[in-house]
Amino acid sequence: MYLLRHLKDFLITYKRQYLLGVSALIIVDLLQLIPPKIIGSITDSIKSGSIDASGITLYGFIIIGIACLVAIFRYFWRMNIIGSARKLECWLRNKLFIHLEDMTPEFFNYKKTGDLMAHATNDIQAIRMSFGPGVIMTTDAIVISITTMVIMFSTINPKLTIWALLPLPFMAALVTFLGKKIQKLYKQVQEAFSGLSDHTQESISGIRVIKSFVREKSSLSNFENTSEIYVNKNMKLAAIYGFMFPMIGFISSISFLIALFQGGKMVINGSLSLGDLVAFITYLGMLIWPMMAIGWVINSMQRGIASIKRINEILDTAPALIDKEAAIWPEAFTPRISFENVSFKYPQSENFALRNLDFHINKGKILAIVGKTGSGKSSVASLLLRFYSHSDGIINVSDTNIEDLKHKKLREKIGYVPQEAFLFSCSIHENIAFSNPELPRERVIEVAKIAAIDEDITEFPAGYDTIVGEKGVTLSGGQKQRVAIARALIKNPEILILDDCLSAVDTKTEEKILGHLKEVMKDRTSIIISHRISAIKDADEILYLEDGVITERGTHSELLVQKGAYEDLYRKQLLEEKLDKEV
Numbered sequence: 001m002y003l004l005r006h007l008k009d010f011l012i013t014y015k016r017q018y019l020l021g022v023s024a025l026i027i028v029d030l031l032q033l034i035p036p037k038i039i040g041s042i043t044d045s046i047k048s049g050s051i052d053a054s055g056i057t058l059y060g061f062i063i064i065g066i067a068c069l070v071a072i073f074r075y076f077w078r079m080n081i082i083g084s085a086r087k088l089e090c091w092l093r094n095k096l097f098i099h100l101e102d103m104t105p106e107f108f109n110y111k112k113t114g115d116l117m118a119h120a121t122n123d124i125q126a127i128r129m130s131f132g133p134g135v136i137m138t139t140d141a142i143v144i145s146i147t148t149m150v151i152m153f154s155t156i157n158p159k160l161t162i163w164a165l166l167p168l169p170f171m172a173a174l175v176t177f178l179g180k181k182i183q184k185l186y187k188q189v190q191e192a193f194s195g196l197s198d199h200t201q202e203s204i205s206g207i208r209v210i211k212s213f214v215r216e217k218s219s220l221s222n223f224e225n226t227s228e229i230y231v232n233k234n235m236k237l238a239a240i241y242g243f244m245f246p247m248i249g250f251i252s253s254i255s256f257l258i259a260l261f262q263g264g265k266m267v268i269n270g271s272l273s274l275g276d277l278v279a280f281i282t283y284l285g286m287l288i289w290p291m292m293a294i295g296w297v298i299n300s301m302q303r304g305i306a307s308i309k310r311i312n313e314i315l316d317t318a319p320a321l322i323d324k325e326a327a328i329w330p331e332a333f334t335p336r337i338s339f340e341n342v343s344f345k346y347p348q349s350e351n352f353a354l355r356n357l358d359f360h361i362n363k364g365k366i367l368a369i370v371g372k373t374g375s376g377k378s379s380v381a382s383l384l385l386r387f388y389s390h391s392d393g394i395i396n397v398s399d400t401n402i403e404d405l406k407h408k409k410l411r412e413k414i415g416y417v418p419q420e421a422f423l424f425s426c427s428i429h430e431n432i433a434f435s436n437p438e439l440p441r442e443r444v445i446e447v448a449k450i451a452a453i454d455e456d457i458t459e460f461p462a463g464y465d466t467i468v469g470e471k472g473v474t475l476s477g478g479q480k481q482r483v484a485i486a487r488a489l490i491k492n493p494e495i496l497i498l499d500d501c502l503s504a505v506d507t508k509t510e511e512k513i514l515g516h517l518k519e520v521m522k523d524r525t526s527i528i529i530s531h532r533i534s535a536i537k538d539a540d541e542i543l544y545l546e547d548g549v550i551t552e553r554g555t556h557s558e559l560l561v562q563k564g565a566y567e568d569l570y571r572k573q574l575l576e577e578k579l580d581k582e583v
C-alpha cells in the first residue's frame with residue numbers, strides 16, 4: 001500500500017467504480033462459460049435425435065440472450081475500469097504538473113527536461129495500463145482459468161483435462177520468458193525514441209547555429225545513426241513477436257491435438273459424449289487467452305510498479321520553499337528592501353556567490369547593481385524572489401524578514417524581467433497580459449508604450465495578435481526584452497527588478513524606457529542590474545560587485561570620484577561608445 005501512497009486519494013474516490021467494473025467483468029466471464037455447454041448439449045441432442053428445429057431455435061435465442069448480456073456488462077466494465085484508468089492518468093498528470101510547478105529552480109537545474117517529459121508521458125501511461133487493462137487481464141486470467149478448468153475437470157472429464165492442459169504451462173513460461181525480453185527491448189526502443197526526439201528537437205531549435213557552422217551534414221549523420229538505432233531495436237522487437245505468436249499457435253495446436261486424439265478415442269469407446277468433446281474444445285480455446293495474458297500481466301505490472309516508483313520519487317521531493325505556518329502578509333505593504341549581512345551559496349556549490357551583502361532601498365528609490373560577469377548580480381534577484389534561500393544574514397521586505405512572508409504574495413508584488421527574455425509561443429498580447437489574461441487591450445498597449453515596444457508591434461501585420469513562435473523566435477532580441485519589460489509592468493509591481501534586460505536595446509531606446517520607468521516607478525522600488533553604466537548612472541545608489549562582495553558603492557558621481565573599478569568600467573564604455581560612433 002505504501003507504494004500507492006500518492007494514488008491513495010484517487011483510488012479511495014474511485015473504489016466504487018473499480019468494484020462495479022470488476023464485478024461486471026466477473027459476470028461476463030461466468031456468462032461466457034454457458035454457451036459451450038449449450039452447444040455441447042445441442043450436439044448430443046442432435047446426435048440422439050432428441051431435439052427438433054424449435055428446440056434448436058430456443059437454444060439459439062438463449063445464446064443470443066447471453067451474448068446481449070455479455071455486451072451490456074462489457075460496456076459497463078469498460079466504462080468503469082478503462083474510464084477510471086483514463087481519469088487516473090489525467091489526475092496523476094495534473095498532480096505531477098502542479099508539483100513540478102512548485103519545485104525550486106534548483107530542481108530543474110539538475111533534472112533534464114526530456115526525463116521529466118518521459119515521466120509525464122511514458123510513466124503515467126504505464127501506470128494507466130496497470131490500472132486499466134492490467135486490472136482487466138488479471139481478473140480475466142484468474143477467473144477464466146479457474147472456472148474453465150473447474151468445469152472441464154468436474155463436468156466433462158478429469159483425465160482429458162489433465163492431458164489437454166499439459167502443454168499450456170509451457171505456453172505461460174514461454175510468454176513470461178519472452179515477455180521479459182520484450183520489456184527490456186521495449187525500454188530500449190523508448191530510449192532510442194527519446195534520443196531521436198531529443199536530437200530532432202535540439203537540431204531544430206539550434207538550426208541557426210548548425211547552419212552558421214555549416215554542420216548540416218554531421219547533424220544529418222548523427223540523426224541517421226540515432227534513427228538506425230531506433231529501427232534496429234524495433235526490428236529485434238518484431239523478431240521476438242514474430243517468434244512468439246507462431247510458438248503460441250504451435251503450443252495451443254498441440255493442446256487441441258491432444259484433446260482431439262484423446263477425446264476422440266473416448267468418444268469412440270463411449271466414455272465421453274460428442275457434445276462434451278465439442279464443449280471441451282471450446283473451453284480449451286477459452287483457456288489459451290488467460291495463459292497468454294499471464295505473461296502480459298506480469299510484464300505490465302512490473303512496468304507499472306517501476307513507473308510508480310519513479311513518479312513517487314518526484315512527488316516525494318518536497319518543494320524546498322514551503323511557507324512557515326505562521327507566515328504573514330503585512331496589511332500595508334511598503335516596497336522597502338534591506339539586506340543585512342547576507343551571504344549565499346548555491347545548494348550544489350562550495351563557493352559563496354554573495355558575501356556579507358549590506359544595503360537598503362527605500363520606497364521610490366532605484367538601486368543599481370553592476371559588476372563583472374559572475375560577480376553575483378542575478379543572485380541578488382534570485383534571493384529576493386525566493387528562488388533560493390540565503391545561508392546567513394537577514395533580508396527584509398516591507399520591514400519583515402522575507403522568511404516570514406507568504407512567498408507567493410511577495411512574488412505577486414515583484415515585477416521581474418529576467419536576463420533571458422523567455423516568451424511563450426502565443427500572441428504578443430497574451431505574452432504581455434501573462435499575469436492576468438483578462439486584462440484589456442488598452443492596458444496592454446499602455447505598458448507596451450512604457451516599454452517602448454508599441455511602435456514595433458503596430459508595424460506587424462497582426463499587431464498585438466502576432467504569434468511570436470517558440471520562445472519568441474520571430475522577434476528580435478531587443479523586441480523580446482521590451483515585451484518582457486511590458487509583461488512585468490502590467491502587474492503594477494511595487495518592486496521592479498530589471499536583470500540586465502536592456503542589453504539588446506540601443507542606448508537611445510534604453511534612455512527612453514528608463515525615462516518612462518522613472519515616472520511609473522516613482523512611488524515604488526526598482527533594482528536595475530546591468531553591465532552598461534548608461535543604464536544605471538541615474539540610480540540613487542549603485543553597488544559594484546566583485547566575487548559576490550560589494551567593493552564600491554555610491555551614486556554615479558561619487559563612484560567616479562573614487563576612481564576605482566566602476567570609474568575604470570565607465571571610461572572603457574565611453575571609449576567603446578566613441579569608437580562605435582566613429583565607425
Ligand SMILES: Nc1ncnc2c1ncn2[C@@H]1O[C@H](COP(=O)(O)OP(=O)(O)OP(=O)(O)O)[C@@H](O)[C@H]1O
Nearest residue numbers: 109346349353372373374375376377378379380419
Ligand atoms: N544554479 C547555480 N548553481 C551553482 N552556481 C551558480 C548557479 N547560478 C549561478 N552560479 C554561480 O554563482 C555566481 C554568481 O552568479 P550570478 O548569475 O549571480 O552572476 P552575475 O553577476 O549575474 O553574472 P552575469 O553578469 O554573467 O549574469 C557565479 O560564479 C555562477 O557561476
